[in-house]
Each structure stands twice: as C-alpha cells, then as structure tokens.
Amino acid sequence: MVLFGRLPLSLTFERCHDGAIDVVLAKSMSPLENNWSEYSRFFTALLVILDPFMAIPILLSLTDGYSAAERNRVARTAALTVAAVLVLMALLGETLLHWLGTSLGSFRVGGGIVLFLMALAMLQAQIDRVRTSRQEERSAATRASIAVVPIAVPLLAGPGAMSTVIIAMHRSTAPYHAAMVIGIIALVCLILWIVLRLARPIGALLGDIGLNVLNRLFGLILAAIAVEVIANGLKQLFPVLGT
Known part of the structure; x- marks a missing residue:
C-alpha cells in the first residue's frame, strides 16, 4: 500500500491492526453512547437552572389559603407551561437567532452572563431579578392563574433556561438529538412537577435554612456551568483563544 509503503512490516501491521480496532469500536458504539456525557451535562444544567427548590417559598406564599387540590393544580399547570415554553424554544430558538442575526457564539456569551448573574443571586439565597421582578410578584395575586405568571414564566422558564x-x-443535527433534548426537558419538568406538588412537606422538612443551603449549592454548580458557557462562546467568537 502506498500509505504504509515506507514503514516496516511489523509497524504497518500494528498500525493497521490498531486502526481496525478503532473502527470496530467506533462502529460498535452508537452516536447516542458517544454523546451520553453531553446529555448528562445538559440534564444537570437544566435541573440546576430551573431550581425547583427555589420556587417553593414563592409557591407557598402565592398559594396561601389554597386547598391541596388547588395547589396541586397550580404545580401541574406550572410544570406543563415550563415544558411547553422550553420545547418551543428548542424547536424555534435557532430560527429566532438567524432572524435576529445573532451568532451562536455571542448568544453563548450573553446566556452565560445571565446564568452567572443567576448563580450570584442563588449564592446569596436571593430571588434574582433576572428571573422575575417585584411588580410581577405583586401583580400575581390579581391574575387568573399564578401558575403561568410568575411561577412558570419567568421564575422557572426564564432567560437562563431558554x-x-x-x-x-x-450542538448536533443528528435525527435523534432533538428527541433526546425534548426527552430531557420532559424528564426535568417531571421532577419539577413532583417537587412543586410536594412543596408544603418539603418546605416543612427543610425549612428556610435547608432551602437556602440547597439554593447556594445549586448556585455554585450554576456558576461553574456559566463560566464554561462563556468560555466556549468566547472561543467561538475568537478562535485564537482556543489555540
């Protein structure tokens, strides 16, 4: 063979043999298995960003005087609304970026900054105003359904999650990728619904101190995720940084 013509026979055989093994391994592993760590990181990031434990005090405050059935209905509506908003952004987000003329690199930097601001607020055990404003919280009592505003949007499905x-x-144009992303969104929203449905017993069990500790832990994880998102965005905008 021309490719290995100048190599010793034993070395040619070893390299061919290694190459054959690599090909066999690559074929035996599906693309889904190769990207499993990426999907795991996306699941963790989305769960941390939504942070259902952060919403517990607000949910209990806004539903004070509600019956158990009414509170469960609010939890279900909020989780379904979050799922619908995030799936819609997953399907139409790239089109929206093209329409606005925004590159993915700049969007990553901007999104990473939003995540970092959210993380700082979580580390201080505060409700960050990137998610929701005081006016939205005050007007929530006059709305027909507080599950949609402000609990689902923008408290949970805010700029960071979107x-x-x-x-x-x-990240990928593979046929299975969209299904995996939507499936992870559905799984995270299922966890969100369970936590919101059990908001009263969880709040009573953990108390304010326990919830604040969880929020700070999630904030620390989110800060690390935000730095990575910003770094990847800067590398995409300025390729020289990746060398």
Missing part, C-alpha cells in the same frame, strides 16, 4: 435549551439544541 438560552441553555437553545445552545443544547444547536
């Missing part, structure tokens, strides 16, 4: 979903959706 940008994370859009970035994750853009």
Whole structure:
C-alpha cells in the first residue's frame, strides 16, 4: 500500500491492526453512547437552572389559603407551561437567532452572563431579578392563574433556561438529538412537577435554612456551568483563544 509503503512490516501491521480496532469500536458504539456525557451535562444544567427548590417559598406564599387540590393544580399547570415554553424554544430558538442575526457564539456569551448573574443571586439565597421582578410578584395575586405568571414564566422558564435549551439544541443535527433534548426537558419538568406538588412537606422538612443551603449549592454548580458557557462562546467568537 502506498500509505504504509515506507514503514516496516511489523509497524504497518500494528498500525493497521490498531486502526481496525478503532473502527470496530467506533462502529460498535452508537452516536447516542458517544454523546451520553453531553446529555448528562445538559440534564444537570437544566435541573440546576430551573431550581425547583427555589420556587417553593414563592409557591407557598402565592398559594396561601389554597386547598391541596388547588395547589396541586397550580404545580401541574406550572410544570406543563415550563415544558411547553422550553420545547418551543428548542424547536424555534435557532430560527429566532438567524432572524435576529445573532451568532451562536455571542448568544453563548450573553446566556452565560445571565446564568452567572443567576448563580450570584442563588449564592446569596436571593430571588434574582433576572428571573422575575417585584411588580410581577405583586401583580400575581390579581391574575387568573399564578401558575403561568410568575411561577412558570419567568421564575422557572426564564432567560437562563431558554438560552441553555437553545445552545443544547444547536450542538448536533443528528435525527435523534432533538428527541433526546425534548426527552430531557420532559424528564426535568417531571421532577419539577413532583417537587412543586410536594412543596408544603418539603418546605416543612427543610425549612428556610435547608432551602437556602440547597439554593447556594445549586448556585455554585450554576456558576461553574456559566463560566464554561462563556468560555466556549468566547472561543467561538475568537478562535485564537482556543489555540
């Protein structure tokens, strides 16, 4: 063979043999298995960003005087609304970026900054105003359904969650990728619904101190995720940084 013509026979055989093994291994592993760590990171990031434990005090405050059935209905509506918003952003987010003329690199940097601001607020055990404003919280009592505003949007499905979903959706064009992203969104929203449904017993069990500790832990994880998102965005905008 011309490719290995100048190599010793034993070395040619070893390299061919290694190459054959590599090909066999690559074929035996599906693309889904190769990207499993990426999907695991997306699941963790989305769960941390939504942070259902952060919503417990607000949910209990806004549903004070509600019956158990009414509170469960609010939890279900909020989880379904979050799922619908995030799936919509996953399917239409890239089109929206093209329409706005925004590159994925700049969107990653902007989204990473939003995530970092959220992380700082979580580390201080505060409700960050990137998610929801005081006016939205005060007006919530006059709305027909507080499950949609402000609990689902923008408290849970805020800019951070939306940008994370859009970035994750853009990572691959494989046919299975969209299904995996939507499946992970559904799984996270299922966990969100369970936590919100059990908001009263969880709040009573953990108390304010326990919830604050969880929020700070999630904030620390989110800060690390935000730095990585910003770094990847800067490398995409300025390729020289990746060398």
